[in-house]
Amino acid sequence: MDEKYFPEVIEKKWQQRWDEGRVFEVSNDDPRPKFYCLEMLPYPSGFLHMGHVRNYSIGDALAWYKRLQGFKVLHPIGWDSFGQPAEQAAIKRGVNPRAWTEEHIAHMRGQLKHLGISYDWSREIAAHRPDYYKWDQWFFLKMFERGLAYKKQSPVNWCPKEGTVLSNEQSSGGVCWRCGAAVEKRDLEQWFLRITEYAEQLVGQIEQIEATWPEKVLKRQRDWVGRSEGAYIDYAVKDSDKKIRVFTTRIDTIFGATAIILAPDHPLIAELLEHSALKSDVQKFAEKVAAARARRADPTEEEVKEGLNTGVLAINPFGGENIPVWVANYVLMDYGTGAVMSVPAHDERDFEFAQKYSLPIRQVIAPVSHGQPAAEPVSKTGTDQSAEMHRAFTDYGVLINSGEWGGKLSQMAIHEMAQYAEQHKFGGGAVTYRLRDWGVSRQRFWGAPVPIINCEHCGAVAVPYEDLPVVLPETAEFTGSGQSPLAGVAEFVNTTCPKCKRPARRETDTMDTFVDSSWYFFRYCDPSNDSAPFDPAIAAQWTPVDQYIGGDSHA
Ligand SMILES: [Zn+2]
Ligand SMILES: [Zn+2]
Numbered sequence: 154m155d156e157k158y159f160p161e162v163i164e165k166k167w168q169q170r171w172d173e174g175r176v177f178e179v180s181n182d183d184p185r186p187k188f189y190c191l192e193m194l195p196y197p198s199g200f201l202h203m204g205h206v207r208n209y210s211i212g213d214a215l216a217w218y219k220r221l222q223g224f225k226v227l228h229p230i231g232w233d234s235f236g237q238p239a240e241q242a243a244i245k246r247g248v249n250p251r252a253w254t255e256e257h258i259a260h261m262r263g264q265l266k267h268l269g270i271s272y273d274w275s276r277e278i279a280a281h282r283p284d285y286y287k288w289d290q291w292f293f294l295k296m297f298e299r300g301l302a303y304k305k306q307s308p309v310n311w312c313p314k315e316g317t318v319l320s321n322e323q324s325s326g327g328v329c330w331r332c333g334a335a336v337e338k339r340d341l342e343q344w345f346l347r348i349t350e351y352a353e354q355l356v357g358q359i360e361q362i363e364a365t366w367p368e369k370v371l372k373r374q375r376d377w378v379g380r381s382e383g384a385y386i387d388y389a390v391k392d393s394d395k396k397i398r399v400f401t402t403r404i405d406t407i408f409g410a411t412a413i414i415l416a417p418d419h420p421l422i423a424e425l426l427e428h429s430a431l432k433s434d435v436q437k438f439a440e441k442v443a444a445a446r447a448r449r450a451d452p453t454e455e456e457v458k459e460g461l462n463t464g465v466l467a468i469n470p471f472g473g474e475n476i477p478v479w480v481a482n483y484v485l486m487d488y489g490t491g492a493v494m495s496v497p498a499h500d501e502r503d504f505e506f507a508q509k510y511s512l513p514i515r516q517v518i519a520p521v522s523h524g525q526p527a528a529e530p531v532s533k534t535g536t537d538q539s540a541e542m543h544r545a546f547t548d549y550g551v552l553i554n555s556g557e558w559g560g561k562l563s564q565m566a567i568h569e570m571a572q573y574a575e576q577h578k579f580g581g582g583a584v585t586y587r588l589r590d591w592g593v594s595r596q597r598f599w600g601a602p603v604p605i606i607n608c609e610h611c612g613a614v615a616v617p618y619e620d621l622p623v624v625l626p627e628t629a630e631f632t633g634s635g636q637s638p639l640a641g642v643a644e645f646v647n648t649t650c651p652k653c654k655r656p657a658r659r660e661t662d663t664m665d666t667f668v669d670s671s672w673y674f675f676r677y678c679d680p681s682n683d684s685a686p687f688d689p690a691i692a693a694q695w696t697p698v699d700q701y702i703g704g705d706s707h708a
Pocket of ligand 2: 608611651653
Protein backbone atom coordinates (compact mmCIF):
# COMPACT_ATOMS: atom_id res chain seq x y z
CA MET A 154 0.00 0.00 0.00
CA ASP A 155 1.20 3.52 -0.81
CA GLU A 156 2.15 5.63 2.14
CA LYS A 157 0.71 8.72 0.56
CA TYR A 158 -2.87 9.32 -0.52
CA PHE A 159 -3.17 10.05 -4.24
CA PRO A 160 -6.77 11.15 -4.74
CA GLU A 161 -6.58 11.03 -8.54
CA VAL A 162 -5.73 7.32 -8.37
CA ILE A 163 -7.84 6.08 -5.48
CA GLU A 164 -10.94 8.20 -5.92
CA LYS A 165 -11.19 7.59 -9.63
CA LYS A 166 -11.04 3.85 -9.11
CA TRP A 167 -13.71 3.79 -6.42
CA GLN A 168 -15.99 6.31 -8.04
CA GLN A 169 -15.95 4.19 -11.16
CA ARG A 170 -16.81 1.09 -9.14
CA TRP A 171 -19.67 2.88 -7.39
CA ASP A 172 -20.99 4.08 -10.71
CA GLU A 173 -20.80 0.69 -12.42
CA GLY A 174 -22.19 -1.18 -9.43
CA ARG A 175 -24.94 1.46 -8.90
CA VAL A 176 -24.22 0.92 -5.23
CA PHE A 177 -26.14 3.94 -3.89
CA GLU A 178 -29.35 3.09 -5.63
CA VAL A 179 -32.04 2.08 -3.21
CA SER A 180 -35.09 -0.06 -3.87
CA ASN A 181 -38.53 0.85 -2.59
CA ASP A 182 -39.01 -2.86 -1.81
CA ASP A 183 -35.93 -3.16 0.41
CA PRO A 184 -37.30 -4.54 3.72
CA ARG A 185 -34.82 -2.73 6.01
CA PRO A 186 -35.94 0.34 8.00
CA LYS A 187 -35.81 3.53 5.95
CA PHE A 188 -33.87 6.75 6.32
CA TYR A 189 -34.67 9.69 4.04
CA CYS A 190 -31.73 12.11 3.83
CA LEU A 191 -32.85 15.15 1.81
CA GLU A 192 -30.66 18.01 0.69
CA MET A 193 -31.71 21.28 -0.83
CA LEU A 194 -32.48 21.25 -4.53
CA PRO A 195 -29.66 23.15 -6.27
CA TYR A 196 -30.15 25.70 -8.99
CA PRO A 197 -27.93 24.74 -11.98
CA SER A 198 -25.92 27.96 -11.97
CA GLY A 199 -23.01 26.28 -13.75
CA PHE A 200 -20.49 25.50 -11.03
CA LEU A 201 -20.60 24.20 -7.50
CA HIS A 202 -19.48 26.75 -4.93
CA MET A 203 -18.14 26.08 -1.45
CA GLY A 204 -21.63 26.51 0.03
CA HIS A 205 -22.79 23.54 -2.05
CA VAL A 206 -19.80 21.47 -0.98
CA ARG A 207 -20.43 22.24 2.67
CA ASN A 208 -24.14 21.45 2.47
CA TYR A 209 -23.84 18.28 0.39
CA SER A 210 -20.91 16.78 2.26
CA ILE A 211 -22.86 17.06 5.52
CA GLY A 212 -25.68 15.09 3.93
CA ASP A 213 -23.24 12.58 2.47
CA ALA A 214 -21.61 11.86 5.84
CA LEU A 215 -25.03 11.31 7.38
CA ALA A 216 -26.16 9.05 4.52
CA TRP A 217 -23.04 6.89 4.95
CA TYR A 218 -23.50 6.72 8.69
CA LYS A 219 -27.10 5.57 8.35
CA ARG A 220 -26.22 3.00 5.68
CA LEU A 221 -23.57 1.53 7.95
CA GLN A 222 -26.16 1.37 10.72
CA GLY A 223 -28.27 -0.88 8.52
CA PHE A 224 -30.84 1.53 7.12
CA LYS A 225 -31.97 1.65 3.53
CA VAL A 226 -31.06 5.23 2.77
CA LEU A 227 -32.83 7.43 0.24
CA HIS A 228 -30.24 10.06 -0.71
CA PRO A 229 -31.36 11.75 -3.91
CA ILE A 230 -30.46 14.88 -5.86
CA GLY A 231 -32.08 16.90 -8.62
CA TRP A 232 -32.21 20.34 -10.19
CA ASP A 233 -34.33 23.40 -9.51
CA SER A 234 -33.78 24.20 -13.14
CA PHE A 235 -36.47 26.71 -14.07
CA GLY A 236 -35.91 30.35 -13.22
CA GLN A 237 -34.47 33.67 -14.12
CA PRO A 238 -30.71 33.17 -14.68
CA ALA A 239 -31.32 30.96 -17.76
CA GLU A 240 -33.83 33.49 -19.08
CA GLN A 241 -31.46 36.40 -18.42
CA ALA A 242 -28.72 34.57 -20.32
CA ALA A 243 -31.19 34.20 -23.20
CA ILE A 244 -32.05 37.91 -23.11
CA LYS A 245 -28.45 39.11 -22.80
CA ARG A 246 -26.54 36.64 -24.91
CA GLY A 247 -29.20 35.00 -27.05
CA VAL A 248 -28.49 31.49 -25.77
CA ASN A 249 -31.20 28.84 -25.66
CA PRO A 250 -32.34 28.47 -22.03
CA ARG A 251 -32.81 24.72 -22.37
CA ALA A 252 -29.33 24.15 -23.80
CA TRP A 253 -27.83 26.51 -21.19
CA THR A 254 -29.56 24.60 -18.40
CA GLU A 255 -28.68 21.09 -19.63
CA GLU A 256 -25.05 22.09 -20.08
CA HIS A 257 -24.85 23.42 -16.54
CA ILE A 258 -26.53 20.35 -15.11
CA ALA A 259 -24.07 18.06 -16.90
CA HIS A 260 -21.14 20.01 -15.53
CA MET A 261 -22.41 20.15 -11.96
CA ARG A 262 -23.41 16.48 -11.99
CA GLY A 263 -19.79 15.72 -12.95
CA GLN A 264 -18.53 17.86 -10.07
CA LEU A 265 -20.79 16.09 -7.56
CA LYS A 266 -19.56 12.72 -8.82
CA HIS A 267 -15.93 13.86 -8.48
CA LEU A 268 -16.68 14.83 -4.91
CA GLY A 269 -17.83 11.24 -4.45
CA ILE A 270 -21.17 12.17 -2.94
CA SER A 271 -23.24 9.02 -2.58
CA TYR A 272 -26.39 9.90 -4.50
CA ASP A 273 -28.91 7.55 -6.00
CA TRP A 274 -28.52 8.95 -9.51
CA SER A 275 -31.35 6.78 -10.84
CA ARG A 276 -33.75 9.17 -9.04
CA GLU A 277 -32.33 12.40 -10.46
CA ILE A 278 -35.06 14.90 -11.38
CA ALA A 279 -35.05 18.28 -13.15
CA ALA A 280 -37.87 20.81 -12.91
CA HIS A 281 -37.51 22.05 -16.50
CA ARG A 282 -38.19 18.67 -18.09
CA PRO A 283 -41.74 17.95 -19.25
CA ASP A 284 -41.91 14.70 -17.23
CA TYR A 285 -41.55 16.84 -14.10
CA TYR A 286 -43.48 20.05 -14.87
CA LYS A 287 -46.36 18.01 -16.25
CA TRP A 288 -47.17 17.38 -12.60
CA ASP A 289 -46.88 21.06 -11.62
CA GLN A 290 -49.63 21.56 -14.19
CA TRP A 291 -51.60 18.59 -12.88
CA PHE A 292 -51.50 20.03 -9.34
CA PHE A 293 -52.57 23.41 -10.72
CA LEU A 294 -55.59 21.86 -12.47
CA LYS A 295 -56.60 19.95 -9.33
CA MET A 296 -56.54 23.25 -7.45
CA PHE A 297 -58.37 25.07 -10.26
CA GLU A 298 -61.16 22.46 -10.11
CA ARG A 299 -61.56 23.11 -6.40
CA GLY A 300 -61.48 26.89 -6.67
CA LEU A 301 -58.05 26.96 -5.04
CA ALA A 302 -56.38 28.43 -8.14
CA TYR A 303 -57.99 31.64 -9.34
CA LYS A 304 -57.27 34.81 -11.26
CA LYS A 305 -57.59 38.38 -10.03
CA GLN A 306 -56.35 41.90 -10.70
CA SER A 307 -53.70 42.60 -8.21
CA PRO A 308 -50.87 44.99 -7.51
CA VAL A 309 -47.59 43.17 -7.85
CA ASN A 310 -43.99 43.88 -6.98
CA TRP A 311 -42.34 44.74 -10.23
CA CYS A 312 -38.65 44.86 -11.11
CA PRO A 313 -38.46 47.61 -13.76
CA LYS A 314 -34.99 46.55 -14.86
CA GLU A 315 -35.82 42.91 -15.59
CA GLY A 316 -39.48 43.54 -16.41
CA THR A 317 -40.70 40.83 -14.10
CA VAL A 318 -42.99 40.22 -11.16
CA LEU A 319 -41.31 39.51 -7.83
CA SER A 320 -42.70 37.79 -4.75
CA ASN A 321 -42.62 39.65 -1.41
CA GLU A 322 -39.66 37.51 -0.40
CA GLN A 323 -37.88 38.41 -3.63
CA SER A 324 -38.40 42.15 -3.05
CA SER A 325 -37.73 42.49 0.64
CA GLY A 326 -36.25 45.83 1.60
CA GLY A 327 -37.77 47.30 -1.57
CA VAL A 328 -34.99 46.07 -3.83
CA CYS A 329 -34.96 43.25 -6.36
CA TRP A 330 -33.19 40.22 -4.85
CA ARG A 331 -31.38 39.56 -8.12
CA CYS A 332 -30.41 42.86 -9.68
CA GLY A 333 -30.85 45.32 -6.80
CA ALA A 334 -33.20 47.64 -8.74
CA ALA A 335 -35.80 49.58 -6.71
CA VAL A 336 -39.05 47.59 -6.76
CA GLU A 337 -42.25 49.25 -8.05
CA LYS A 338 -45.98 48.42 -7.82
CA ARG A 339 -48.12 47.52 -10.84
CA ASP A 340 -51.64 46.21 -11.39
CA LEU A 341 -51.83 42.96 -13.37
CA GLU A 342 -54.24 40.07 -13.82
CA GLN A 343 -52.53 37.26 -11.92
CA TRP A 344 -53.05 33.63 -10.97
CA PHE A 345 -53.23 32.93 -7.25
CA LEU A 346 -53.25 29.83 -5.09
CA ARG A 347 -55.66 30.11 -2.20
CA ILE A 348 -53.21 29.16 0.55
CA THR A 349 -55.21 31.24 3.05
CA GLU A 350 -57.71 28.38 2.99
CA TYR A 351 -55.11 26.44 4.97
CA ALA A 352 -54.08 29.21 7.37
CA GLU A 353 -55.62 27.53 10.40
CA GLN A 354 -54.00 24.16 9.64
CA LEU A 355 -50.65 25.82 8.98
CA VAL A 356 -50.51 27.15 12.52
CA GLY A 357 -52.77 24.65 14.27
CA GLN A 358 -50.73 21.65 13.24
CA ILE A 359 -47.43 23.20 14.35
CA GLU A 360 -48.17 21.52 17.68
CA GLN A 361 -47.49 18.14 16.09
CA ILE A 362 -43.89 19.04 15.22
CA GLU A 363 -43.10 21.36 18.13
CA ALA A 364 -40.97 18.82 19.96
CA THR A 365 -38.48 18.25 17.16
CA TRP A 366 -38.17 21.55 15.26
CA PRO A 367 -35.97 24.54 16.17
CA GLU A 368 -37.88 27.31 17.91
CA LYS A 369 -36.85 29.97 15.38
CA VAL A 370 -38.30 27.94 12.50
CA LEU A 371 -41.56 27.44 14.39
CA LYS A 372 -41.67 31.16 15.16
CA ARG A 373 -41.08 32.07 11.52
CA GLN A 374 -43.94 29.82 10.50
CA ARG A 375 -46.26 31.40 13.07
CA ASP A 376 -45.25 34.93 12.07
CA TRP A 377 -45.76 34.08 8.40
CA VAL A 378 -49.35 32.98 9.01
CA GLY A 379 -49.82 35.80 11.54
CA ARG A 380 -52.93 34.47 13.21
CA SER A 381 -54.62 36.89 15.57
CA GLU A 382 -57.62 36.21 17.68
CA GLY A 383 -59.91 39.10 18.33
CA ALA A 384 -63.38 40.40 17.77
CA TYR A 385 -65.33 42.29 15.17
CA ILE A 386 -67.68 45.05 16.19
CA ASP A 387 -70.33 46.82 14.14
CA TYR A 388 -70.45 50.55 14.83
CA ALA A 389 -73.76 52.10 13.77
CA VAL A 390 -73.35 55.31 11.79
CA LYS A 391 -75.23 58.28 13.24
CA ASP A 392 -78.23 59.44 11.16
CA SER A 393 -77.81 56.50 8.79
CA ASP A 394 -78.71 52.82 8.53
CA LYS A 395 -75.11 51.96 7.64
CA LYS A 396 -72.72 50.09 9.90
CA ILE A 397 -68.94 50.10 10.03
CA ARG A 398 -67.40 46.77 10.91
CA VAL A 399 -64.03 46.92 12.67
CA PHE A 400 -61.69 44.14 13.72
CA THR A 401 -59.70 44.44 16.93
CA THR A 402 -57.52 42.16 19.01
CA ARG A 403 -58.17 44.43 22.01
CA ILE A 404 -61.90 44.75 22.53
CA ASP A 405 -61.04 45.34 26.21
CA THR A 406 -59.87 48.84 25.21
CA ILE A 407 -63.09 49.80 23.42
CA PHE A 408 -64.07 52.48 25.97
CA GLY A 409 -60.84 54.23 25.01
CA ALA A 410 -61.75 54.45 21.31
CA THR A 411 -61.78 58.11 20.31
CA ALA A 412 -62.18 57.61 16.55
CA ILE A 413 -63.00 55.03 13.90
CA ILE A 414 -60.44 54.97 11.12
CA LEU A 415 -61.15 53.62 7.66
CA ALA A 416 -58.72 52.68 4.93
CA PRO A 417 -58.88 55.48 2.33
CA ASP A 418 -60.09 52.98 -0.30
CA HIS A 419 -62.81 51.50 1.95
CA PRO A 420 -65.89 50.85 -0.26
CA LEU A 421 -68.26 52.26 2.38
CA ILE A 422 -66.81 55.77 2.11
CA ALA A 423 -68.64 56.67 -1.09
CA GLU A 424 -71.99 55.72 0.48
CA LEU A 425 -71.31 57.47 3.78
CA LEU A 426 -70.29 60.70 2.07
CA GLU A 427 -72.90 60.67 -0.67
CA HIS A 428 -74.40 64.02 0.35
CA SER A 429 -71.41 65.38 2.23
CA ALA A 430 -69.56 68.57 1.40
CA LEU A 431 -66.33 66.78 2.33
CA LYS A 432 -66.77 64.09 -0.32
CA SER A 433 -64.28 65.47 -2.82
CA ASP A 434 -61.70 66.26 -0.12
CA VAL A 435 -61.81 62.66 1.07
CA GLN A 436 -61.60 61.42 -2.50
CA LYS A 437 -58.54 63.55 -3.16
CA PHE A 438 -56.96 62.29 0.03
CA ALA A 439 -57.55 58.67 -1.05
CA GLU A 440 -55.96 59.34 -4.44
CA LYS A 441 -52.95 60.96 -2.79
CA VAL A 442 -52.48 57.94 -0.50
CA ALA A 443 -52.83 55.49 -3.40
CA ALA A 444 -50.26 57.39 -5.44
CA ALA A 445 -47.81 57.53 -2.54
CA ARG A 446 -48.28 53.81 -1.96
CA ALA A 447 -47.56 52.99 -5.61
CA ARG A 448 -44.34 54.99 -5.44
CA ARG A 449 -43.26 53.41 -2.20
CA ALA A 450 -41.02 50.45 -2.93
CA ASP A 451 -41.05 48.68 0.39
CA PRO A 452 -44.54 48.00 1.73
CA THR A 453 -43.20 47.39 5.23
CA GLU A 454 -41.44 50.75 5.39
CA GLU A 455 -42.97 53.07 7.99
CA GLU A 456 -44.82 55.98 6.39
CA VAL A 457 -45.69 59.31 7.98
CA LYS A 458 -49.21 58.97 9.35
CA GLU A 459 -51.76 61.14 7.63
CA GLY A 460 -55.51 61.33 8.00
CA LEU A 461 -58.65 63.31 7.38
CA ASN A 462 -61.85 63.71 9.39
CA THR A 463 -64.85 62.70 7.25
CA GLY A 464 -67.38 64.56 9.40
CA VAL A 465 -69.32 61.30 9.89
CA LEU A 466 -70.03 60.07 13.44
CA ALA A 467 -70.16 56.47 14.61
CA ILE A 468 -71.81 55.18 17.78
CA ASN A 469 -69.76 53.06 20.17
CA PRO A 470 -72.04 50.10 20.97
CA PHE A 471 -70.37 49.90 24.39
CA GLY A 472 -71.40 53.07 26.20
CA GLY A 473 -73.21 54.71 23.26
CA GLU A 474 -70.74 57.53 22.73
CA ASN A 475 -70.48 59.32 19.36
CA ILE A 476 -66.97 59.26 17.90
CA PRO A 477 -65.66 60.77 14.65
CA VAL A 478 -64.91 58.67 11.56
CA TRP A 479 -61.56 59.39 9.92
CA VAL A 480 -59.65 58.02 6.97
CA ALA A 481 -55.92 57.45 7.36
CA ASN A 482 -53.05 56.03 5.35
CA TYR A 483 -51.96 53.56 8.03
CA VAL A 484 -55.15 51.49 7.84
CA LEU A 485 -55.03 48.92 5.03
CA MET A 486 -58.03 47.58 3.16
CA ASP A 487 -56.56 44.10 2.86
CA TYR A 488 -56.03 43.52 6.57
CA GLY A 489 -58.95 42.68 8.85
CA THR A 490 -62.00 44.65 7.69
CA GLY A 491 -60.21 47.78 6.47
CA ALA A 492 -61.52 49.67 9.51
CA VAL A 493 -60.12 49.98 13.02
CA MET A 494 -61.10 51.68 16.22
CA SER A 495 -58.44 54.16 17.24
CA VAL A 496 -57.42 53.73 20.87
CA PRO A 497 -54.55 56.16 21.34
CA ALA A 498 -53.95 55.37 25.01
CA HIS A 499 -53.21 51.71 24.23
CA ASP A 500 -51.84 51.51 20.69
CA GLU A 501 -48.61 53.14 19.53
CA ARG A 502 -49.75 53.99 16.02
CA ASP A 503 -53.03 55.41 17.28
CA PHE A 504 -51.15 57.40 19.93
CA GLU A 505 -48.91 58.98 17.32
CA PHE A 506 -51.91 59.72 15.11
CA ALA A 507 -53.93 61.24 17.98
CA GLN A 508 -51.05 63.51 18.95
CA LYS A 509 -50.64 64.75 15.41
CA TYR A 510 -54.36 65.51 14.98
CA SER A 511 -55.19 66.41 18.61
CA LEU A 512 -57.62 63.54 19.11
CA PRO A 513 -58.47 62.83 22.76
CA ILE A 514 -56.39 60.18 24.53
CA ARG A 515 -58.31 58.23 27.12
CA GLN A 516 -56.74 55.64 29.38
CA VAL A 517 -58.93 52.59 29.98
CA ILE A 518 -56.33 49.97 30.97
CA ALA A 519 -54.13 50.36 34.03
CA PRO A 520 -51.15 48.20 34.98
CA VAL A 521 -52.04 45.49 37.46
CA SER A 522 -50.45 46.35 40.77
CA HIS A 523 -50.25 43.42 43.13
CA GLY A 524 -51.14 43.89 46.76
CA GLN A 525 -54.07 46.12 45.94
CA PRO A 526 -57.57 44.86 45.23
CA ALA A 527 -57.64 46.73 41.92
CA ALA A 528 -55.39 49.25 40.28
CA GLU A 529 -56.02 52.86 41.08
CA PRO A 530 -57.41 54.61 38.00
CA VAL A 531 -55.05 57.31 36.81
CA SER A 532 -58.01 59.53 36.19
CA LYS A 533 -61.41 58.84 37.63
CA THR A 534 -63.23 61.09 35.21
CA GLY A 535 -62.42 59.19 32.04
CA THR A 536 -61.83 62.36 30.07
CA ASP A 537 -58.84 63.34 28.01
CA GLN A 538 -55.40 62.34 29.29
CA SER A 539 -53.36 63.79 26.44
CA ALA A 540 -51.39 65.86 28.90
CA GLU A 541 -50.67 63.01 31.35
CA MET A 542 -49.78 60.14 29.00
CA HIS A 543 -46.46 60.36 27.21
CA ARG A 544 -46.71 57.06 25.42
CA ALA A 545 -49.25 54.33 24.78
CA PHE A 546 -49.66 51.60 27.40
CA THR A 547 -49.96 48.49 25.24
CA ASP A 548 -49.82 45.69 27.82
CA TYR A 549 -52.73 43.82 29.28
CA GLY A 550 -53.90 45.14 32.62
CA VAL A 551 -57.06 45.97 34.47
CA LEU A 552 -59.96 47.89 32.93
CA ILE A 553 -60.71 51.40 34.19
CA ASN A 554 -63.07 54.08 32.88
CA SER A 555 -65.01 51.27 31.23
CA GLY A 556 -68.47 51.36 32.77
CA GLU A 557 -69.68 48.06 34.18
CA TRP A 558 -66.54 46.32 32.85
CA GLY A 559 -64.23 48.32 35.10
CA GLY A 560 -62.05 46.22 37.42
CA LYS A 561 -61.91 43.21 35.09
CA LEU A 562 -58.60 41.88 33.82
CA SER A 563 -57.89 42.32 30.08
CA GLN A 564 -57.80 38.60 29.24
CA MET A 565 -61.16 38.04 30.92
CA ALA A 566 -62.70 41.15 29.39
CA ILE A 567 -61.54 40.21 25.87
CA HIS A 568 -63.48 36.99 26.15
CA GLU A 569 -66.57 38.34 27.91
CA MET A 570 -66.97 41.51 25.85
CA ALA A 571 -66.82 39.51 22.59
CA GLN A 572 -69.51 37.25 24.00
CA TYR A 573 -71.59 40.27 25.01
CA ALA A 574 -71.26 41.72 21.51
CA GLU A 575 -72.43 38.44 20.04
CA GLN A 576 -75.43 38.22 22.38
CA HIS A 577 -76.44 41.76 21.46
CA LYS A 578 -75.83 41.11 17.76
CA PHE A 579 -73.30 43.85 17.11
CA GLY A 580 -70.18 41.69 16.92
CA GLY A 581 -68.45 38.56 18.13
CA GLY A 582 -65.20 36.67 18.35
CA ALA A 583 -63.17 36.42 15.12
CA VAL A 584 -59.79 35.32 13.84
CA THR A 585 -57.71 37.05 11.16
CA TYR A 586 -54.48 36.10 9.45
CA ARG A 587 -51.64 38.08 7.97
CA LEU A 588 -51.09 35.31 5.39
CA ARG A 589 -52.09 36.25 1.83
CA ASP A 590 -52.85 34.05 -1.17
CA TRP A 591 -49.82 33.07 -3.21
CA GLY A 592 -49.41 34.89 -6.53
CA VAL A 593 -47.83 32.26 -8.80
CA SER A 594 -48.05 34.03 -12.19
CA ARG A 595 -44.78 35.02 -13.81
CA GLN A 596 -44.50 36.79 -17.16
CA ARG A 597 -41.58 34.62 -18.18
CA PHE A 598 -40.62 31.90 -20.60
CA TRP A 599 -38.51 29.63 -18.43
CA GLY A 600 -41.15 28.13 -16.14
CA ALA A 601 -44.02 25.65 -16.19
CA PRO A 602 -46.83 27.02 -18.41
CA VAL A 603 -50.11 27.63 -16.55
CA PRO A 604 -52.39 24.95 -18.11
CA ILE A 605 -55.30 27.23 -18.96
CA ILE A 606 -56.92 28.27 -22.23
CA ASN A 607 -58.60 31.66 -22.39
CA CYS A 608 -61.74 31.54 -24.50
CA GLU A 609 -63.80 34.63 -25.39
CA HIS A 610 -66.97 32.61 -24.89
CA CYS A 611 -66.15 30.26 -22.01
CA GLY A 612 -63.61 32.26 -20.00
CA ALA A 613 -60.66 30.47 -18.41
CA VAL A 614 -60.89 26.78 -19.35
CA ALA A 615 -58.71 23.99 -17.94
CA VAL A 616 -56.50 22.11 -20.37
CA PRO A 617 -57.84 18.49 -20.32
CA TYR A 618 -55.64 16.18 -18.22
CA GLU A 619 -54.94 13.94 -21.22
CA ASP A 620 -53.36 16.94 -23.01
CA LEU A 621 -50.74 17.47 -20.29
CA PRO A 622 -48.00 18.46 -20.31
CA VAL A 623 -48.49 21.83 -21.97
CA VAL A 624 -44.99 21.80 -23.40
CA LEU A 625 -42.85 24.91 -23.55
CA PRO A 626 -41.88 25.78 -27.11
CA GLU A 627 -38.25 25.13 -28.05
CA THR A 628 -37.50 28.84 -27.88
CA ALA A 629 -39.02 32.31 -28.15
CA GLU A 630 -37.97 35.85 -28.81
CA PHE A 631 -36.41 37.23 -25.64
CA THR A 632 -36.91 40.96 -25.59
CA GLY A 633 -36.79 41.50 -21.83
CA SER A 634 -39.85 43.73 -22.26
CA GLY A 635 -41.88 42.41 -19.34
CA GLN A 636 -44.47 40.62 -21.44
CA SER A 637 -44.18 36.84 -21.33
CA PRO A 638 -42.01 35.77 -24.30
CA LEU A 639 -44.58 32.99 -24.81
CA ALA A 640 -47.07 35.63 -26.01
CA GLY A 641 -44.90 36.04 -29.11
CA VAL A 642 -44.95 32.33 -30.06
CA ALA A 643 -47.99 31.96 -32.32
CA GLU A 644 -47.92 28.12 -32.40
CA PHE A 645 -48.05 28.12 -28.62
CA VAL A 646 -50.68 30.82 -28.13
CA ASN A 647 -53.20 29.93 -30.83
CA THR A 648 -55.26 26.91 -29.91
CA THR A 649 -58.82 25.61 -29.69
CA CYS A 650 -61.13 25.95 -26.71
CA PRO A 651 -61.61 22.47 -25.17
CA LYS A 652 -65.24 23.35 -24.37
CA CYS A 653 -66.71 25.10 -27.42
CA LYS A 654 -64.03 24.19 -29.98
CA ARG A 655 -63.74 27.78 -31.16
CA PRO A 656 -60.34 29.46 -31.59
CA ALA A 657 -58.88 30.50 -28.23
CA ARG A 658 -55.61 31.69 -26.70
CA ARG A 659 -53.38 29.77 -24.37
CA GLU A 660 -52.39 31.39 -21.06
CA THR A 661 -48.87 32.77 -21.46
CA ASP A 662 -47.97 33.13 -17.78
CA THR A 663 -45.68 30.52 -16.29
CA MET A 664 -45.52 29.44 -12.66
CA ASP A 665 -43.26 30.70 -9.91
CA THR A 666 -40.35 28.27 -9.53
CA PHE A 667 -41.34 27.78 -5.89
CA VAL A 668 -44.17 25.63 -7.27
CA ASP A 669 -41.52 23.21 -8.61
CA SER A 670 -39.63 23.09 -5.34
CA SER A 671 -42.68 22.67 -3.13
CA TRP A 672 -43.17 18.97 -3.89
CA TYR A 673 -39.91 17.58 -5.35
CA PHE A 674 -39.17 15.50 -2.22
CA PHE A 675 -42.25 13.40 -3.01
CA ARG A 676 -41.17 12.89 -6.61
CA TYR A 677 -37.81 11.44 -5.48
CA CYS A 678 -39.77 8.61 -3.86
CA ASP A 679 -41.32 7.60 -7.17
CA PRO A 680 -39.42 9.50 -9.87
CA SER A 681 -40.49 7.62 -13.00
CA ASN A 682 -44.21 7.44 -12.33
CA ASP A 683 -45.94 8.52 -15.53
CA SER A 684 -49.54 8.22 -14.37
CA ALA A 685 -49.34 10.34 -11.20
CA PRO A 686 -46.92 12.78 -9.54
CA PHE A 687 -46.11 9.90 -7.19
CA ASP A 688 -47.75 6.81 -5.77
CA PRO A 689 -49.10 7.84 -2.35
CA ALA A 690 -48.29 4.41 -0.90
CA ILE A 691 -44.64 4.66 -1.99
CA ALA A 692 -44.38 8.24 -0.75
CA ALA A 693 -45.83 7.13 2.59
CA GLN A 694 -43.07 4.52 2.89
CA TRP A 695 -40.30 7.13 2.62
CA THR A 696 -41.76 10.26 4.16
CA PRO A 697 -41.53 12.14 6.40
CA VAL A 698 -38.01 13.24 5.53
CA ASP A 699 -35.79 12.12 8.40
CA GLN A 700 -33.17 14.82 7.92
CA TYR A 701 -33.21 17.91 5.72
CA ILE A 702 -29.96 19.71 5.02
CA GLY A 703 -30.43 23.20 3.62
CA GLY A 704 -31.32 26.71 4.69
CA ASP A 705 -33.83 26.81 7.54
CA SER A 706 -35.83 29.36 5.52
CA HIS A 707 -36.81 26.46 3.24
CA ALA A 708 -38.80 24.92 6.06
ZN1 LIG B 1 -34.35 42.82 -10.83
ZN1 LIG C 1 -64.91 28.21 -25.49
